[in-house]
Amino acid sequence: MAVTSADVARASGVSxxxxxxxxxxxxxxTISDATRARVLxxxxxxxxxxxxxxxxxxxxxxDLVLAVLPDWPIGPxxxxxxxxxxxxxxxxxxxxxVHHGRGTRPMAAxxxxxxxxxxxxxxxxxxxxxxxxxxxxxxxxxxxxxxxETGEDAQAHIGRLQVEHLAAGGRRRIGWAGTTDARLAEFAxxxxxxxxGACAGLGLEPPVACDLxxxxxxxxxxxxxxxxxxxxxxxxxxxxxxxxxxxxxxxAGLAVPDDVAVIGVDDVPVAAFACPPxxxxxxxxxxxxxxxxxxxxxxLDGGPAPAPPGDLHTVVARxxxxxx
Amino acid sequence: MAVTSADVARASGVSxxxxxxxxxxxxxxTISDATRARVLxxxxxxxxxxxxxxxxxxxxxxDLVLAVLPDWPIGPxxxxxxxxxxxxxxxxxxxxxVHHGRGTRPMAAxxxxxxxxxxxxxxxxxxxxxxxxxxxxxxxxxxxxxxxETGEDAQAHIGRLQVEHLAAGGRRRIGWAGTTDARLAEFAxxxxxxxxGACAGLGLEPPVACDLxxxxxxxxxxxxxxxxxxxxxxxxxxxxxxxxxxxxxxxAGLAVPDDVAVIGVDDVPVAAFACPPxxxxxxxxxxxxxxxxxxxxxxLDGGPAPAPPGDLHTVVARxxxxxx
DNA sequence: CTGAAAGCGCTTACAG
DNA sequence: CTGAAAGCGCTTACAG
Numbered sequence: 096m097a098v099t100s101a102d103v104a105r106a107s108g109v110s111x112x113x114x115x116x117x118x119x120x121x122x123x124x125t126i127s128d129a130t131r132a133r134v135l136x137x138x139x140x141x142x143x144x145x146x147x148x149x150x151x152x153x154x155x156x157x158d159l160v161l162a163v164l165p166d167w168p169i170g171p172x173x174x175x176x177x178x179x180x181x182x183x184x185x186x187x188x189x190x191x192x193v194h195h196g197r198g199t200r201p202m203a204a205x206x207x208x209x210x211x212x213x214x215x216x217x218x219x220x221x222x223x224x225x226x227x228x229x230x231x232x233x234x235x236x237x238x239x240x241x242x243x244e245t246g247e248d249a250q251a252h253i254g255r256l257q258v259e260h261l262a263a264g265g266r267r268r269i270g271w272a273g274t275t276d277a278r279l280a281e282f283a284x285x286x287x288x289x290x291x292g293a294c295a296g297l298g299l300e301p302p303v304a305c306d307l308x309x310x311x312x313x314x315x316x317x318x319x320x321x322x323x324x325x326x327x328x329x330x331x332x333x334x335x336x337x338x339x340x341x342x343x344x345x346x347a348g349l350a351v352p353d354d355v356a357v358i359g360v361d362d363v364p365v366a367a368f369a370c371p372p373x374x375x376x377x378x379x380x381x382x383x384x385x386x387x388x389x390x391x392x393x394x395l396d397g398g399p400a401p402a403p404p405g406d407l408h409t410v411v412a413r414x415x416x417x418x419x
Numbered sequence: 420m421a422v423t424s425a426d427v428a429r430a431s432g433v434s435x436x437x438x439x440x441x442x443x444x445x446x447x448x449t450i451s452d453a454t455r456a457r458v459l460x461x462x463x464x465x466x467x468x469x470x471x472x473x474x475x476x477x478x479x480x481x482d483l484v485l486a487v488l489p490d491w492p493i494g495p496x497x498x499x500x501x502x503x504x505x506x507x508x509x510x511x512x513x514x515x516x517v518h519h520g521r522g523t524r525p526m527a528a529x530x531x532x533x534x535x536x537x538x539x540x541x542x543x544x545x546x547x548x549x550x551x552x553x554x555x556x557x558x559x560x561x562x563x564x565x566x567x568e569t570g571e572d573a574q575a576h577i578g579r580l581q582v583e584h585l586a587a588g589g590r591r592r593i594g595w596a597g598t599t600d601a602r603l604a605e606f607a608x609x610x611x612x613x614x615x616g617a618c619a620g621l622g623l624e625p626p627v628a629c630d631l632x633x634x635x636x637x638x639x640x641x642x643x644x645x646x647x648x649x650x651x652x653x654x655x656x657x658x659x660x661x662x663x664x665x666x667x668x669x670x671a672g673l674a675v676p677d678d679v680a681v682i683g684v685d686d687v688p689v690a691a692f693a694c695p696p697x698x699x700x701x702x703x704x705x706x707x708x709x710x711x712x713x714x715x716x717x718x719l720d721g722g723p724a725p726a727p728p729g730d731l732h733t734v735v736a737r738x739x740x741x742x743x
Numbered sequence: 744c745t746g747a748a749a750g751c752g753c754t755t756a757c758a759g
Numbered sequence: 760c761t762g763a764a765a766g767c768g769c770t771t772a773c774a775g
Contacts, residue, residue, distance in 0.1 A: 097555060099768055110746045115770055125744065142551075147533055148481065149768035151472035152751045159516075174498060181519060190533070192483075192516050195505060209471055209514070227466075231421060309688035335689055342692035364633035365659055368666035370694045423752055434762045439754055451760065473752035476767045 098141045107137040114138070118145070151210060156233075159192050160184050160391065161211035165218035165239075165278075172361050172380050173217065179384035180215070180391065187392070206233060213394055215387070234394045238387050247289075250282060253376050253408055254289025257330035257358050260374070260410045262297050264418035266328030266356055269294055270321040271304040272340050274332050275313070283332050286360075290330050302330070307339055314343025318355075322347070327355060328416070334359035334366045337373050341415065356416040371414035379407040422465045431461040438462070442469070475534055480557075484508050484715065485535035488519050489542030489563075489602075496685050496704050497541065503708035504539070508715065530557060537718050539711070558718045562711050571613070574606060577700050577732055578613025579620075581654035581682050584698070584734045586621050588742035590652035590680055593618055594645040595628040596664050598656050599637070607656050610684075614654050626654070631663055638667025642679075646671065651679060652740070658683035658690045661697050665739065680740040695738035703731040 100118075104111045109130060116124050117134040126134075137143075151157040162177060181191040189212060206214060206228060214220075214228060215236045228235055247255070258269055271290050273283045283306075290302050303324045305317035317340070321329065331337035337359025344351050351357055351371055359366060362375040382404045389401040424442075428435045433454060440448050441458040450458075461467075475481040486501060505515040513536060518529060530538065530552060538544075538552060539560045552559055571579070582593055595614050597607045607630075614626050627648045629641035641664070645653065655661035661683025668675050675681055675695055683690060686699040706728045713725040 097768095100770095101768080111769080112746055112771080113744090116745090119770080121771090127744065130744085146476065146768050148472045148475035149751090150770080152470065152476050152753085152767090153769050153771090155751070157472065178519060181517075185519075190516060190518070190529070192514060193505070194514070195502060311691065314692075338689050338692040342694075345694065365662050365689055367635060368638075368662045369692075370666075370669065421752095424754095425752080435753080436755080436762055437760090440761090443754080445755090449760065454760085470752050473767090474754080476751090476769085477753050477755090479767070 097146075098143050100143070100145065103134065103138045103141060103143050106141060107133045109134060118143075155210065156212055157210045158189050159209055159211045160189050160213050160215060161206060161209060162191055162193050162215045163218055163220065164193060164195050165282075172378055175380050176384045176387065179381070180388050183388035184391065187395070189395075206231070213391060215391055236387070236391050236394055238390075248285050250285035251289030251292060253360055253378075254286040254291075254330065255293040256376055256408055256410055257360070258290050258293035258297070258299075258302075260358060260412065261328040261330065261356055261416060262293075262299065264328070264352075264356060264416055266419070267299060268324065268326045268328070269299060269302045270317075270324070270326035270329040270355075271302040272317060272329050272331040272336050273304055273306040274336055275306045275308045279332070286332060307336055307343075309335060309339055311339070311342055311346055314339040315346045316343075318343040318347045318349070321355070322349070327419075329355060329357045331357060331359045334361045334363045334373060334375055337366070337375070337415075338369055341369055341371075341373060351415050352417045352419070356419075358410070358416045362411050366411075367413065369415070371417075374413045374416035375411045377409050377411050379404075379409070383407055421470075422467045424467070424469065427458065427462050427465060427467050430465060431457045433458060442467075479534065480536055481534045482513050483516050483533055483535045484513050484537050484539060485530060485533060486515055486517050486539045487542055487544065488517060489606075496702055499704045500708045500711065503705070504712050504715065507712035511716070511719070513719075530555070537715060539715055560711070560715050560718055562714075572609050574609035575613030575616060577684055577702075578610040578615075578654065579617040580700055580732055580734055581684070582614050582617035582621070582623075582626075584682060584736065585652040585654065585680055585740060586617075586623065588652075588676075588680060588740055590743070591623060592648065592650045592652070593623060593626040594641075594648070594650035594653040594679075595626040596641060596653050596655040596660050597628055597630040598660055599630045599632040603656070610656060631660055631667075633659060633663055635663070635666055635670060638663040639670045640667075642667040642671045642673070645679070646673070651743075653679060653681045655681060655683045658685045658687045658697060658699055661690070661699070661739075662693055665693055665695075665697060675739050676741045676743070680743075682734070682740045686735050690735075691737065693739070695741075698737045698740040699735045701733050701735050703728075703733070707731055 100111050100114045104114045114134055117126055117131050184191050211233060213234055213236060215238050217238045219239050261269060271287050287304060294302055303321055303326050305320050307313045307317050329340050331340055337357055340357050341351055344355050349355060358374040360376045362377040366373040366375045386404045393400050424435050424438045428438045438458055441450055441455050442462060471482060508515050537558050537560060539562050541562045543563050585593060595611050611628060618626055627645055627650050629644050631637045631641050653664050655664055661681050664681050665675055668679050673679060682698040684700045686701040690697040690699045710728045717724050
């Protein structure tokens with residue numbers, strides 16, 4: 096049914112070898128212009144596209160890049176990042192296969208089955224998987240955003256930025272608004288560490304941590320707890336949680352930023368529309384994506400690793416964290 | 420390097436045929452329990468996983484399901500849907516390959532290269548692609564959300580629900596808040612059609628359409644235009660746009676819902692935290708995803724198509740569209 | 744400059 | 760109950 100290289104060969108009166116040489120522009124072989132033109136024309140006319148399966152079997156590796164996602168929900172940030180990465184890879188003729196780390200079947204089976212060219216790991220991989228990948232010669236791009244160029248954990252760095260901004264605005268007692276989503280727990284813990292570290296560094300008391308789900312009731316409860324502890328500023332896990340906090344403060348009859356300042360993370364468009372507009376930490380996702388794409392290409396080409404993009408995180412100050 | 424079925428055969432002292440029979444539990448062949456146990460144990464011990472490429476080449480089709488996304492940004496709704504679909508497929512040993520319809524290379528090359536088991540099309544496919552897929556025996560699941568069970572276009576249906584809700588609250592002059600994102604144009608047009616149709620059906624004047632980007636300035640401009648036309652209610656393309664409208668109304672010194680009512684689409688968590696809380700149209704994405712997964716499995720198994728899930732869309736009424 | 748042949752790893756008639 | 764052999768579509772030494 097499908098047209099194969101043999102069909103193209105037959106139709107253009109040459110061997111499959113020649114077809115392969117022409118279509119892959121194999122370096123080191125010279126094909127007469129007439130033959131080349133004829134093969135190309137025939138291939139186009141027949142709508143020939145080489146079988147990925149056969150190529151993979153032959154080459155021992157596919158044209159697939161496997162993106163291993165963590166078990167947590169993909170927010171708009173990671174979403175953008177994946178899209179941009181897929182675009183860059185597509186330009187190189189590579190398709191991106193997205194795998195949610197649901198643990199449904201062992202990673203080992205997956206990468207063995209798919210024989211990806213590269214694995215881009217947004218989640219930390221198990222030791223055994225890393226060993227196995229290394230042994231199979233599949234290189235791994237670490238996109239878990241672990242280390243920051245300051246040597247600090249990148250997530251902790253974000254938490255630190257939040258606290259430093261709040262403290263610069265005259266706030267002295269910091270609350271932390273985490274999330275009850277268990278899948279985000281590990282991630283949130285790293286943020287909270289940064290928050291706690293920054294408080295310690297600034298001589299503030301340790302942060303008062305509350306986990307919210309995205310309901311008004313849970314936000315109100317958190318606000319009461321913070322209030323009881325004398326909290327005058329809240330660092331939120333992300334903008335969604337931050338907006339929940341704004342609503343909770345309102346519901347408790349208090350005012351932002353007069354009673355409590357709030358800052359989120361991600362700087363989603365909606366943050367600017369809140370009342371009051373929500374301060375946030377921008378993650379410069381475009382530059383991050385470009386860097387990640389460059390890393391992936393470097394791994395593919397065996398080239399040198401690109402220079403890290405410098406600091407990607409900046410505080411976007413809005414009314415919700417105005418200085419008092 | 421990688422362990423093959425030949426390795427397993429050698430290590431367990433049988434032929435590759437037997438290994439294949441045991442591992443695939445091929446129906447119609449009987450293998451002695453001793454042999455079966457030995458092969459299974461050996462395969463596990465060696466960490467054997469069959470090569471997807473070889474299987475695909477042999478079978479003429481892969482264990483991949485190709486999800487063809489439209490060119491528009493993936494919102495939280497589609498995002499959820501994809502994740503759930505991927506989970507269901509994973510349980511069946513199928514991996515989902517996501518392809519953004521960027522038109523970077525012709526679809527034809529992609530499906531030919533990948534030989535997917537099924538294509539789940541979230542965007543409408545070109546005639547030529549549909550023909551080619553049919554010819555290659557690759558079935559297509561239409562997930563573009565085109566037809567609604569009422570016979571109405573599903574997107575138009577959502578627009579209708581918005582207008583009917585606003586009109587039921589005593590609003591007489593409807594504004595439409597679209598998006599300047601060109602990738603969403605076609606989608607938004609179908610919504611607007613539903614809005615216009617509902618207005619006509621209710622004897623209201625045609626909607627006053629404005630396209631917004633997600634900035635306060637553009638929202639303010641739109642609000643002024645609506646105001647000049649006497650608009651007292653706005654149906655927004657989605658909750659993000661709806662929240663921008665809320666901010667624009669505030670910036671114009673007007674009040675929601677007293678001067679203008681607003682309703683979005685998607686019912687994202689943040690909608691409930693707005694001031695005032697934003698009304699929305701819930702898309703019951705979980706049920707939609709389940710239906711889509713069932714359709715995909717039905718196609719894979721050649722079974723009958725599952726019953727459509729009934730009406731998935733419901734208005735979530737909040738303060739932003741309170742009756743006047 | 745071009746072609747015949749081998750082999751990637753799998754499954755499945757076909758023999759025994 | 761088990762094995763030897765062919766073939767899926769490709770690429771690449773190796774001959775000519």
